[in-house]
Amino acid sequence: MEAPPDNDVLWARSLHFTHRDGSPGLTGVSLGVREGEILAVSGPRGSGKTTLLRCLSGLVPIDAGEVWFNSSPVHTLGPMARERLRRDRFGWIDPEPVLVPELNVWENAALPLMLRGAGRRRAKVAALEWLERLDVGDKARARPHRLRHAERQRVAIARALAPGPTVLFADEPTAPLHRADRTHVLRTLATAARSHGITVVLATHDPDTAALADRTVALLDGRRVHTVHLPDAPDAEGRAACSLSV
Amino acid sequence: MLALRLTRAGRPAVQLRRLLVAAASAGTGFLLLASLGHALDHPEAPSAAALRLAWCAAPLAATVYLALAVARTDPGARPRPGLSAVGLGPGRLMALSALTTALSCALGSMLALLVFLHLRGDLSGMPFDGAGADFLAAGSPLPVPATLTLLTLLPAAATTTVAVALRPRDPRPAARRSRGFGRFGAYGNVTAKETFGAYGRFGARLGLRPPAHTDEGQRSGHPRAGDADGDARPGHRHTGGSGDGERPGHRSADGDPHPAGTRAAGAAEVPPRGRSRAWGRVGADGDHPAPDGTNRPEAPAPDGTAAPEPPDPDGAAADAGSGGTPADLPWGVALGTAGLAVQAYAGRSTPAPALAVLLGWLLTGTGLVLAGPGLTHLCGLLLQCTRPGALRLLAGRVLMTEAARIGRPLGVVCAVASAGYATTVLQDGPARAFGPLSALGVLVVAGATLATLLTAAVEARQCRAGTTAALLRLGAPPTMLRGAAALRAVALLALFAPLTLGIAGLSALPLAR
Known part of the structure; x- marks a missing residue:
């Protein structure tokens, strides 16, 4: 058995996960995430990207396999310990920016810091700094419903980055955006992560997005694949057969 | 049939809420039938019978309110975007929830009729040795049309209310093109209607600063978007596909791992x-x-290329939709104090005129109901003031947002509670007989209003389920969320319990002398 490299901050071995209704999620996925890198998990929809991220971040307990974070096991932790780990070490970005609608933008960004017990002033300073860095500093006092989608997504990124997580899980953070907003959001995320040495696990189905990452792990039908030989997009099936000219 | 199947498949909590509606409906139906029986038994005193029938309005209103609240929380009638294509659109869902309400109310009415007939002795012998012969009219035959009319009154009212309240609405705000009166001497349409003297009032112009501020955001944001567009086009010419369409600051920041680029930008x-x-x-x-x-x-x-600033009514509607500041607090306070004043005035003459006392009660109750959302909002405002941490922030802001939803039933509960308290204070002096029908009425009203409040709390929880899930994903401990909920309840109790007691004491004071 090959020993994992020393600088793997997070690694998983032969992850198996089945959804509660019995549909298969992951079947034997192994991967390691090095410290400070941006790892893209690519694959089409339904290939298990989100499930992999949820398993790695300890949101759901896995059926079989191992997940290790900083040389300590995650798969053996109880729900409370996993929750504490998520709060203190991990960040999470949803595909949809789910902000708390009652709080304004900077309070949303400062919420994880406050949940960790940081003082209000410190949390506000950190949140405002991150918002300014992500170009939404001028909206810091607005409510989330006043913002556009891309701005809300940037606020969600600021919220995930503000407590300085060790690993940031981004689950298709740019899926519902147009391309201009998408590149902007991705660049800001990548720049912030690289400048602060934050490890990012980025799920995406977009090859352009995956090009931003250091490495890419391809998933297909819940398995890790190294060489994907998908057939070229052919003509619509049976179209030639039914054509009058043939 | 579909409504029946959806009704049958509900979870126990949902069925319990529907059963509560049925029980309240049964109580109200029985009260209505009892007033009919009293009228049959005493044909010589129609005014007393009419008074009894009029008193049934309170349980009727409470039951309809409960039915509406339960229909709002019914998961069977929740909007289902996926099933809209099947035919379960908003209109059909409205019909479904109305039908479910009609079912539970009709069940309650049937129950009331059965109990009434059983007590009358029509089904078997007369129980309780004929003790209830006063309001049961056991001797005379029961007129069928009157019974049916009384029994269908509640289901019809509840169904109509639910259908009207849950009718599918256009999400776009209706464009009001009526010409409003502007500032005195001003031409053109102004967005907000100004009353006389509102222009020069202190602070009236300060509110115009935030739109200018958001406009800054737009203004500095739009060239940015334009930049990105302009850069994206050369990016395509390169066919590199590495996302060249980016601002210069970010491009430089990409080279060296330092956020100075974004800062410079x-x-x-x-x-x-x-x-x-x-x-x-x-x-x-x-x-x-x-x-x-x-x-x-x-x-x-x-x-x-810049889109125009979204019009202000949109923003106002969004604010109202997300629970902006309720504006009814001054009206509520005015009505409540007016009601107290009327009662004090009525208490000057020793046999207090019943009409004035009733009017005073009505005014006070309406005032409490109107002031409920505002007071709840105020409660949340006080909770989250002066540098709040995460707990107080969540508790207070949620209370402020849910003020309209929680505050209205809370005001109703307060009005009922203060009325009940004052009645008990007044009653222990003369010690009038507190009959079984009055007890049933009090039970129905109090239970229905309390159940409405709890149902509203459930509705608020359902609406916030997505946010709660996101908070949990963020790593917020569930104990903290529960603590925030408990803090909200304690704050509401701390504000509303003394208020209720005070209003009850004040309204009982002039009559008890």
Whole structure:
């Protein structure tokens, strides 16, 4: 058995996960995430990207396999310990920016810091700094419903980055955006992560997005694949057969 | 049939809520039938029978309110975007929830009729040795049309209310094109209607500053989007596909791992922001009137691609939708104090005139109901003031947002509780007989209003389920969320319990002398 490299901050071995209704999620996925890198998990929809991220971040307990974070096991932790780990070490970005609608933008960004017990002033300073860095500093006092989608997504990124997580899980953070907003959001995320040495696990189905990452792990039908030989997009099936000219 | 199947498949909590509606409906139906029986038994005193029938309005209203609250929380009638294509659109869902309400109310009415007939002795012998012969009219035959009318009254009212309240609405705000009266002597349409003297009131102009501020955001945001567009096009020419369509600051930041690029980009935006702020200030001061009016804050950005600022009514509607400040608090306070004054005035003459006392009660109750959302909002405001942490922030802001939803039933509960308290205070002096029908009425009203409040709390929880899930994903401990909920309940109790007791004491004071 090959020993994992020393600088793997997070690694998983032969992850198996089945959804509660019995549909298969992951079947034997192994991967390691090095410290400070941006790892893209690519694959089409339904290939298990989100499930992999949820398993790695300890949101759901896995059926079989191992997940290790900083040389300590995650798969053996109880729900409370996993929750504490998520709060203190991990960040999470949803595909949809789910902000708390009652709080304004900077309070949303400062919420994880406050949940960790940081003082209000410190949390506000950190949140405002991150918002300014992500170009939404001028909206810091607005409510989330006043913002556009891309701005809300940037606020969600600021919220995930503000407590300085060790690993940031981004689950298709740019899926519902147009391309201009998408590149902007991705660049800001990548720049912030690289400048602060934050490890990012980025799920995406977009090859352009995956090009931003250091490495890419391809998933297909819940398995890790190294060489994907998908057939070229052919003509619509049976179209030639039914054509009058043939 | 579909409504029946959806009804049958509900979870126990949902069925319990429907059963509560049925029980309240049964109680109300029985009260209505009892008033009919009393009228049959005493044909010589129609005014007393009419008074009894009029008193049934309180349980009727409470039951309809409960049915509406339960229909709002019914998961069977929740909007299902996926099933809209199947035919379960908003209109059909409205019909479904109305039908479910009609079912539970009809069940309650049937129950009331059965119990009434059983007590009358029509089904078997007369129980309780004929003790209830006063209001049961056991001797005379029961007129069928009157019974049916009384029994269908509640289901019809509840169904109509639910259908009207849950009718599918257009999400777009209705465009009101009526010409409003502007400032005195001003031409043109103003967005907000101004009452006389509102223009020069202190602080009235300060509210115009935030739109200018958001306009800055738009203004500094739109060239940014334009930049990105302009850069994206060369990016396509390169066919590199590595996302070249990016601002220069980010491109440089990509090279060296330092956020200075983004900071520099942020700093580069300062001049236009400062300029537009200066414009806004000039416009607000009015010292240097704009020569052609193009540099007013409402002017569109010069590049022409900028979308116009969303109109203010939109924002106002969004604010109202997300639970802005309730505006009924002054009205509620005024009505409540007026009701107390009427009661005090009525208490001057020793046999207090019943009509004045009733009017005073009605005014006070309406005032409490109107003031409920405002007081709840105030409660949340007090909870989250002075540098709150995460716990107080979540508790207070949620209370402020849910003020309209929670505050109205809470006001109703307060009105009922204060009325009940004052009645008990007044009753222990003369010690009038507290009959079984009055007890049933009090039980129905109190139970229905309390159940409505709890159902409203459930509805608020359902609406916030997505946010709660996101908070949990963020790592918020569930104990903290529960603590926030408990803090909300304690704060509401701390504000509303003394208020209820005070109003009850004040209204009982002049009558008890």
